[in-house]
Amino acid sequence: GAVVSQHPSRVICKSGTSVKIECRSLDFQATTMFWYRQFPKKSLMLMATSNEGSKATYEQGVEKDKFLINHASLTLSTLTVTSAHPEDSSFYICSAPIGSNQPQHFGDGTRLSIL
């Protein structure tokens, strides 16, 4: 069964709306989670590393004020796309390793469409 749960699976909303995506680790604690974005026919691009109890670490070129990450508990990280615009439409996906240097387990992803 799934070890990482991500919700919602699909969001369609108007430009200017803020969208929150949740990523939960099931039956294990994740001090670190990762957020990726994937455009059609492109590879997964790491956006940021979510750290429980501290600030997220963003990859170069990713606006931290645009993509707010909160990792308030050992099983939950959230990504909020603030004031979303059509160019933010993409497939957002989270992952978490069960242990250090262990393979990543991915959520099912969230397909975000901004009209």
Add this chain to the structure above:
Amino acid sequence: GQQVMQIPQYQHVQEGEDFTTYCNSSTTLSNIQWYKQRPGGHPVFLIQLVKSGEVKKQKRLTFQFGEAKKNSSLHITATQTTDVGTYSCASNTGKLIFGQGTTLQVKP
């Protein structure tokens, strides 16, 4: 930062033909992981290679890690339609840096 280049970007094969995808890095990798992503789905972990020259097999899939730990390959023998998807290598340095992925199409 560390980058992993992967080729080819796309590969169309006839069912039963073999398939190979290659990953290369300009720097030495501590390890490399391989993932498969079906269309519309999320990446699923296949394997991790750590040792120089390591070769691992999973049924029809053979994974290799180069002697210099700068390259890796995935070879599928006698492809089946169920092999369709995007195969991506990823360098794990505490966070995953993915290669561009190779999308495999298999014609029945």
